[in-house]
Amino acid sequence: MIQKLKLLIVEDDNDQYDLYTDAIEELNEDDTDKIRIEITREKNSDNALQQISSEKFDGAIIDLNLEGEENNQASGNKVIRRVLEQHRFPIFIVSGNLGNLDDDIVNYPSPFITSYNRDDDVQYAEILKELKEIFKTGITKILGGRGLIEEHLKKIFWEHLANDYKNIASTTEQSSEKTLLRYALSHLSEYLAEYSDGESRYFHPAEYYIKPPIQKHIATGDIISQNNKHFINISPACDVAVRKVNEDGTLKINANKVILAPLIPVLRESFLEKGIIKAHDPAKTIEKIIGEIVKGQRDKYALLPEYSDLNAKLIDFQNIETIEVNEYQEFNREATVAGIFLKDIQSRFSSYMARQGQPDLDKSILIGKYKNILKPE
Structure with missing residues (x-):
């Protein structure tokens, strides 16, 4: 065609x-x-x-x-x-x-x-x-000016918003525009989720990041750097919501501290330094370790893919740090992880922090017992 x-x-x-x-x-x-x-x-x-x-x-x-x-x-x-x-x-x-x-x-x-x-x-x-x-x-x-998004916005206006107008109109004048914006975005997101020709089920790394960041001062998911060290902001979104920008440019947010997880470059020397791999590990062992990290099977790490000038890095959940709110502005904000991917990172961080060891049993005794129960007559 x-x-x-x-x-x-x-x-x-x-x-x-x-x-x-x-x-x-x-x-x-x-x-x-x-x-x-x-x-x-x-x-x-x-x-x-x-x-x-x-x-x-x-x-x-x-x-x-x-x-x-x-x-x-x-x-x-x-x-x-x-x-x-x-x-x-x-x-x-x-x-x-x-x-x-x-x-x-x-x-x-x-x-x-x-x-x-x-x-x-x-x-x-x-x-x-x-x-x-x-x-x-x-x-x-x-x-484009009359592309797919415009077509869906037209549908949202005539097929959804028109039907919900009376309910939305009951909101206060101050909040009605924000309500309408969120309403349109949530419906648009649903429409675009259906836009697929079935050819690819994979996301492109360009979809992983918002670069440069859209939030003006600070956001959960920010990739930040200082003195060649990189971090990701993993504070809860409600903690870093900016309540006020003071006259001197300092920020007032809901928390006193910002939670940062260090980022480990996907480089041999960095992996050796952090003990992720060992110097004598053969190629198959390294491939297995990388496979476990990429598939999310190592709880203490999450992978940030490379894109543009952002090199691939691992989020290190084990060595989190905190900084004062107004120290944050001394860092360079390189990008922000997009919402759908950020939710996964936050979920994995929560799982890592909430994990607990399972009480150990004598597995050899259990294996022998259940083997005898399940074996054929």
Whole structure:
């Protein structure tokens, strides 16, 4: 089945536009990836703004200086800003006047905004291939301006919220917006849990972390570091809820201390130092130990997978530490473990702390006794 990648090209120069169409025609002839690029072209910012308001796109290539304007107007900035404010698809800026790009766009912190100087022998086919690679992930299908999330939000509004409106309306004015937000998120989570084509039952490590952290100051599940030492915040969420940020920037939370579990890098020297493996252990023994840790069969450890610049580490439940609340801000917050995975970590920590030894019996006597009972006549 051929998928259609809808591309907006905002370009007033016909010769420049022909370079795009030539590259697109060549890519479309090769249908091995089953993706066909469909182009919508606009020559000025007004028409481009109308297009992105009425059509769904998977990406845009935008020039800065467009038809019907003076050289210093660079109305392509308006189109870029509209996408950033109201839509969700990657932008490729191709222009011979990148000096006219507005500072807030230049400094926008996203690799989904890429600039190319037209005078630097731009490889148009490479831009289009990069766009196709982004499209293959399904990002625009799920999160695009009229993607799957929007479809489900529409269902939540008409099929759920409309029926529950009178009950929700009884909440106080102060809490009604928060109630509605939580209501929408819980329903959306249920819808997205059903979104599966059955091809994969495994999570990607990107789903494990929220990076950078969303909570502004502190959160349970924070991965933090200081002086090349790493920890995870395993305090109960109610303990670290921020009640007040003082004028000096210090925090007031429900607890006096924050509970941290140290993280052990998945490296041979670290495992040797902590006694997880021994220097003379053969490869099969090491494989067995790693297997037990990954499968959650060693109570005192939990694995944090590697992702991006976060290296794989073990949570060490046996050597927890506490720090003062306001020491927390001296640490670097690298990421936060996402909620569904954090629940598992907290559950395993609770199980580890609550474990107790089973009173021992003479197992050899029991084995002999029950063997005689169960053996055939």
